[in-house]
Amino acid sequence: MGELKIPKKTYQATILENYALRLPGKLSNYLIRLRFDEKIICNPGQFFKFNVEPTREQEKPRLITVNEENETSQMSDSKAGVDFAVQQPLIARPFSIGHAEVQENTTILTFIYKIFGAGSLHISKLQQGETIKVLGPLGGNLFYLPKGKTRAIMVAGGVGFPPLTFLADSLLKKSIDSIDLFVGATSSLGLPLPKNLSQQLRSNTLSDLSPIFRVIADPKVNFGIATDDGSEGHPGLVTDLFERALADSDPEKTMIYTCGPWPMMAKVARIAGEHGLNCQACLEEMMGCGIGACQSCVVRIKSNSEQGWNYQLVCRDGPVFDADDVLWEK
Numbered sequence: 001m002g003e004l005k006i007p008k009k010t011y012q013a014t015i016l017e018n019y020a021l022r023l024p025g026k027l028s029n030y031l032i033r034l035r036f037d038e039k040i041i042c043n044p045g046q047f048f049k050f051n052v053e054p055t056r057e058q059e060k061p062r063l064i065t066v067n068e069e070n071e072t073s074q075m076s077d078s079k080a081g082v083d084f085a086v087q088q089p090l091i092a093r094p095f096s097i098g099h100a101e102v103q104e105n106t107t108i109l110t111f112i113y114k115i116f117g118a119g120s121l122h123i124s125k126l127q128q129g130e131t132i133k134v135l136g137p138l139g140g141n142l143f144y145l146p147k148g149k150t151r152a153i154m155v156a157g158g159v160g161f162p163p164l165t166f167l168a169d170s171l172l173k174k175s176i177d178s179i180d181l182f183v184g185a186t187s188s189l190g191l192p193l194p195k196n197l198s199q200q201l202r203s204n205t206l207s208d209l210s211p212i213f214r215v216i217a218d219p220k221v222n223f224g225i226a227t228d229d230g231s232e233g234h235p236g237l238v239t240d241l242f243e244r245a246l247a248d249s250d251p252e253k254t255m256i257y258t259c260g261p262w263p264m265m266a267k268v269a270r271i272a273g274e275h276g277l278n279c280q281a282c283l284e285e286m287m288g289c290g291i292g293a294c295q296s297c298v299v300r301i302k303s304n305s306e307q308g309w310n311y312q313l314v315c316r317d318g319p320v321f322d323a324d325d326v327l328w329e330k
């Protein structure tokens, strides 16, 4: 697979913007753009770890609850609005690169993150102009386009979307004929997309769109949305769109990429296998150190060992794996 040795280091990045894509609050998706004062070569599948240790005096470690901070969600998810108390986190949290603008002395990276707990909540409170300590780019095995493949089908669930937008952008700069880019969520509010996206696409005011979303409007990209509750796009699973797109796929030329919740990726991997299609999956397992030291991000990968598999580390040996090699049964 696409193994790369790219130097990682700690940066103090400046926040250019940080806002809720749809409604603010718990389980909502936010977009953050960071400026680095140097050139950083990044590749699709790579991620950064965000320091979530409070640095400002008023945020010294304490017990917080989300509702205490007026962060009740307006989403229909069953977890929404439920109080939860957590110790302010210390371990940096990983987020995939969604878009990279790399110049000689500056790099601007875009990430999309969902508020799950205290770490992402902390990030959502950071203001434009503030800085955040991040470590990266991380990840040893990344997305790549195998020789002879000219069509890519990408299937994302929720915040599995950003690494695939980065990949789509990168493939469009190379020799790809077409990309099907599908994203799904339980409901419209969970989509990692701006709320006025369709309006902007219709009126062709793409310059108003954050660069991470511009791939959607590329003539080579067939973009599709699915929501379980039918509140936006196809009413049903994102894998329905995937299966539909497979009707005219040529296994010799088609490559599948996926990132999102484990059961969704397992299904994409199974369907791809049934059609004889190669598939790469970007796993986003829970992580500790992010650099191969703590063993907290293990997954079972098929091998010639006696039991037929070995543990590998998502942070060091992934996060991208050949979907055929992953033991999807947990």
Ligand SMILES: Cc1cc2nc3c(=O)[nH]c(=O)nc-3n(C[C@H](O)[C@H](O)[C@H](O)COP(=O)(O)OP(=O)(O)OC[C@H]3O[C@@H](n4cnc5c(N)ncnc54)[C@H](O)[C@@H]3O)c2cc1C
Pocket (backbone or CB within 6 Å): 047, 086, 089, 093, 094, 095, 096, 097, 111, 112, 113, 114, 115, 116, 117, 118, 119, 120, 121, 159, 160, 162, 163, 283, 284, 285, 286, 287, 319
């Ligand atoms: C390589 C990689 C890339 C990632 N990229 C993105 C991204 O682009 N955007 C994004 O929103 N998220 C991404 N994630 C997931 C993100 O790192 C977690 O959502 C985040 O660390 C949660 O931190 P928290 O403090 O907000 O929540 P926590 O308090 O740490 O956790 C809240 C709840 O979420 C669960 N949880 C935490 N992390 C994960 C996880 N990785 N998988 C499943 N459940 C989890 C916990 O068990 C807990 O129930 C990525 C993860 C990895 C490993």
Ligand code: FES
Pocket (backbone or CB within 6 Å): 286, 287, 288, 289, 290, 291, 292, 293, 294, 295, 296, 297, 298, 313, 314, 315, 316
């Ligand atoms: S997160 Fe520590 S080894 Fe992978």
